[in-house]
Each structure stands twice: as structure tokens, then as C-alpha cells.
Amino acid sequence: MFARLVYESFRRQKRRKLLAGAAITLGVTVATAMIAVATDIGDKINRELRTIGANILVTPQEDTLDVEIGGVNLKPPSDGAFLNEADLPKIKGTFWHNNITGFAPMLPVTVTLQRDGKSENLTLLGTYFAKSVSFGKEEFKTGVRITHPWWKVSGSWPDDGSRDVLLGERLAAKLSAKPGDEVALSGRTLRVSGILSTGSVEDDQVVAPIALAQEILGKPGAVRRVYVSALTKPEDALARRDPKSMSGPIYDRWYCSPYPQSIAFQLQEAIPHSHAEQIRQVAQNEGAVLTRIEGLIFLVTLAALFASALAVSAAMATAIFERRAEVGLMKALGAGRFAVASIFFAEAMLLALVGGFVGFAAGGLLARQIGRSIFNSEIAISPVLFPVILAIAVIVTFAGSAAAIRNAVRLDPVFALRGEL
């Protein structure tokens, strides 16, 4: 009898059930999409923040002081220590290798430019553009095109295996050189594949594949410094502590959190004779920006959850209120309060489950769409959330119906049947 009542109620009142179900579905859709966006926004914004540049710098441990003004190195180029290029792929072997989006080694050397019979000293910066590097079975591309996305080239980027170079835009203007021209540097004739614009000191320099710089310096495999771009977690009190003073479990927690400090520490472990440090301008501020944006989206998600809970409650309350006459009839036929309430709750439960299921699927699609159109990457909803969302849908539907059901079962059947309140 109970099952038949519920079944018939769905069969005969398709329009009303559809309306209430639609409200629940919409509410769950919005809630699911917002939760998915909120859980993923940190990672997405973190990746966007990487466009500001590398946040960790690796230098040789016993390096002498940099004597550099405006990108011009004033100390003898062979002075000081170097890192070994062969050690660099180990960066991808660290614990947080998935958080490292890219790295670019740099080797500045001084070259002489012959022009109009005069010779002029210039800086040639050797680096990776988009070099394929392999570590173990893993193959990945890395270089300045990933770590320094604000570098713009008119013409084409040189190939990492070639002997082509980029000229900084101010230097190119001085030499009135175009892509495709040739320049004579330190007795070598090199082809200019493009003109580089960075808005910084590189505009006065020549940028070349690192092998060329190593050849000019006469030190194969030498690297002066490595810029590493890593996805990090905003710094907190634990991050700032000195790892040497930590006890076992706290050290493990520090080591296994992607703080700029702990990633730098691991890079130092991976690359022999190196010193890795966060570039504070980038690392410190991105933590602050990230915290603000995550906080904002979290609060907005709360607002979305509240609004969808309210919408579901309103729809349920209206749906039940419209069925007072039915309640009156049931009661006149001798149904108890409990029997009436349980029918309504069973209906609400059914609606919530169906609405929750459809809403979860729709919300996942919506989140994907938001991810694609705003961030050009997917926002995936974790299936772990499914039971949580379903439970929330059922609870909210029950809570929304409770007041209306209580009013309905309290009604005097006589008034209800006469249509009076």
C-alpha cells in the first residue's frame, strides 16, 4: 500500500514532481560545480602564477660573489664554481617532481662582437629553450619557454641542438639586425633566428643554446645557475622553521609538504654541490595571492551551497503545501501522522536521490566546462565526493520539507478538505 501510494503520487503528479526534482537537480548541479571549482582553483591559479617566473634558484655551493650590474658580468667569466649539466635531469627525480613545471639552466659568457673594425664586449647567455630531457623512463620538455613565458620572440625560437641565436631587441636595434641575418661573435659566424624581447637585461644580450656558451667558455657541461619553476604551497609557520631543528615526524611533514623551502632543500639534495634558495620576490608573494584567491572562492562556494539549499527547500515546501487536500483525505480515511509524514519523506528521499544523481553528473560537466573555458584545462570532480553530495542533497531536501510536512500533518482534515487554512 505504502509503495503504491508513493508510486501513484509520482505517476499522477508528473508536473509537480518534475518541478521539485528540477529544483533539486539544479541545486545539486550548482553545489557540485562550485565544490569542484573550489577544490581545484588553488592548483589552477598556482599554474597561472608560474607565468611570473621561476621561484627557486639553484647556484653552485662555493660560488664567488656575483658582480653584475644591468646584466653585464664584471668578473672574469671562468671565475667561480659551476654546476654540472648532467646532474640537472635529477631535478625530476625528487619527491616533488610532479610539482616542478620546468627548469632552465643559464650560463652567461662574455663574447666579442666585431663591428666596423671595432670590437665590443657583449654577454651571451646560454640556456635551454624547449629541450627534451629524460630522467629514467620519463621524457619531458623544459627551458625558458616554460619558465620565462613573458619572453617574446619575433622570428623563430632556435633549436636547442643548433648554433642559432636570439638577439635582444635593443641590441638588434643597435646592430640593425633582422631574423635570418648572421653575426660574428668571438670568431664564430652565427645565424640569428629571432629577435627577443623580455623588457629586462636580456634585451641587450645574445641568447643561445647552452652548448654554444659552454663551447665559447671552453667548459663542457658547465652551468652557472638553474631557474626552477615549482608549484608550491603558501608558506606557514612550519615552513619557516629550520629543518635541522625538527624532530622526526615534524621533519617528515615538512619534507613532504610542497613549501618553497622544502622543494629547494630537496633540489639541493638532488644536485651535488649546489645551493638552492627560493626567490623571495616570487615565492613569498604568490603564497599571499594564492591564499586570497582560494579564500575568496571558498567563501563564494559557501554562498552557492546556501543558495542551492534554500532553492531546494523552497521548492519542496511549495510542493507539499499544494497537497493539503490530499493530506486531509488521507487523514479523514484514518491515516496517522506518522503514516502521512513517512509517505512525504519517502517521496522527498526518492526525489533527492534522483536529483542528486543527475545533479552530480551535470555539475561535473559544468565544472569541466568552466575549467575548459577559463583555464584551458580540465577541472575534474573526484568520485569520492559523490556520496557526500548525495548525502547533502538528501539532508537538505529533508530539512527543506520538514517544516512543510509538519504543518501538513497537523492540519485538521475538515479545513483541509474544504480548502481553508
Next chain:
Amino acid sequence: MNAGGLHPMERHSARGVAAGRAQSPHTSMFVRMLVRAAVLRRGRAVSALFAMVVAAAVATAMLNLYIDVQAKLRREFRNYGANIILAGRDGASLPADALSHVESVVAGRGLVAPFGLLVARTSDGQPIVVAGTDFERVRQIDRWWSVSQWPSAPQQALVGVRAVSVVSPRNQPFDLSFQGHTIHLTSAGTVQTGAAEDSRVYLSLPDFVLWTGVQPSTIEVAATGSPEEIAAIMHQLQEAIPVAEVRPVRQIMEGEARVLGKTRATLLAAAALIILTAALCVLSTLMGWVFDRRRDFAIMKALGASDRLLNSFFAAEAAALGATGAVIGFVLGIGIAAWIGRVNFHAPVVPRFGVLPLVLAGSILVTLLSAILPISLLRRVQPAVILRGE
């Protein structure tokens, strides 16, 4: 919220709708019907009003946040330091009055810090980069500098962490020389940034100029504002100091633009979803309320009310509800936005009164829609059928 509180608003709005029928004896009856309808069915009127207030509050808060988030995040991004750099061409010094010119151009729209750079020698002949600057300004503009102790007296230097071992390994006073002139310095503290600053020694600008006779060659500017405003400041700077080269710090500007754009887009999507949900909540509550009063409708019709009168009655009621809900919701929404601003950005979100007409119009539109829909359904039904309760 009781019906008494609704009173003046309802009357006011009803007057607006009934203006065309001014002087008509029906006016007072019209208003009385409106008010009594709300008073007698207080429960349902209050729940409809509540839905409207919540929807308007959420919409106001989201729109306010959407407008304000840009300014709030730009402020966060200014902690990245300078976004404009003024430098003498080919490393030449800037004119002595350059700083005051830059100050007058920027005038409250950002922070300014001068830097002079040159290579000096330590007492054992090692080259080292020495910079002269204004410590008070650097503290403001380069907030990421981790400094153990800022210099406070003349002839005190701030030593980069990597330079410490070269100039003053035991924290003793040290000498630096430049073109035959020597300066005697004590180390006030160390600076760590993870970048070039770590291998430099910083002096106060008066000490630097007195010692070397060299004026600053670089002025860093952290300008606030939209990309257009910053471009305008750059243009003005170039005009004020034609000998300097003015260039943007592209990595900061581009990163900022990207992150701001994506955050705003996400917020807009969230706002659209939330407002849609809230509007639907109002729609379903209000439609239920109007549907519920089909008896009133039928009686009025049976007593000879014209369709026009009935429409304007329900429309006036809906508009009054929408307007009241919008105004209360607006105040509430401003409060929510201010709270979110305080909690998240540690600065209140400025109320935007430009949002009010938008919220008001949206609310009235939704309420009118949710009144008109059931009415147009009911109009086709004979009053007798409704009154018999079928």
C-alpha cells in the same frame, strides 16, 4: 519582518502603479487590498519576502565582490614590487631632480624607490656591487626582502647574505673604495632575497652620493591601477624625464593580468550560478504563493473586476515585494561583501551603489515573472471552478 514594516513601501509602490488612475475613488481600495493581502497571510508573505531578500542579498554581495576583487587583488600584486623601471640610457645616471619629478608624476598612485649601482672594491681588492638607496622607500616597495635589522644611522650598511663573508665575516666595521675614495661602514644587518641583492652591499643614498659623487641610475616605481592607468603613468614619466628609459616589468604585469582575468572569470561564473539559483528559489516560492491565492482571484473576478485591474493588482503586489526585498537584500548583501572583504582581504569591500538599480530591476523582474505566470494560467479558468475547489 512583520507586515507593519511593509506598509509604507507597499503603499508607495502601489501609488506608482496606480498613478495612471489618479483621483480615482478606487485608489484607496486598491491599496487596502494590497496591504490586507500581506497582513492576513502573513506566513506566506514573509516566506516569499525572505526568499526575495536572500536572493537580492546574494546577488548584491556577488556583484560587489566581482567589481571589487580586481582592486583588492591588484593591491596584493603590488607586493611583487615595481612594475615600472626608469633607468638612465646605457647605465648613465639620472638627473639629480629625477626623483622629485617621478614623485610628482606618481603622486599617491604608487611607490617610488631610487637605486644607484656601481662596483667598488673591498680592502683586500675584491670587486663588489654597492647600491645606494632610500631604506624607508625600499621597505615599502620591496616587502619580500628579509632583513635582520634595517640601518638607522649614517654610514651603516645593509649587507647581502652572500656578501657577508667577503666584507665583514665577523661583523666588524669595513672599508670600501671607489676611484680612490674610501668609505668606512658598519654593518647594521643582512638582507636575503634569493636573487642578485644577496651579493650586494646597500648604503643610504646620501652616503652613497657623498662617497662616490654618482647619482642614482634607476628608479623603481610600483604604480597602482588598471593597465591603462599604468600605461598613462609610464607615458607621463617619459615626458617628465626624457633622458630616461621607461619600461614596464613585463613578467609582473603579464602575470598579474592573467591571474586577475582568470579569477574574475571564475567569480563571474560563480555569481551567475548563484544568482540563477536564488532567482529560481524566489520564482518557486512566489509562484506557490500566488497559486495559493487563486480563491482571492476568483472572488475578485466573480465580483466583476476587469482583467486589467487584476493584472495590475498582482503586478503591484509583486513589484512591491520585489522592491522591498531588493532594498533589504541590498543592505544585507553590502554587509556580506564587507565581511568577506574583511575576512579574506583584510580590507572592507567598498559598497557600490551602482549595483542597487541592477539588483532592484532584477528583483522586480523576477517577482513580476513569478506573478504573471500563474495569473495567466488562472485567467483561462472560470471563477466558479476555482471557487468550488477543483
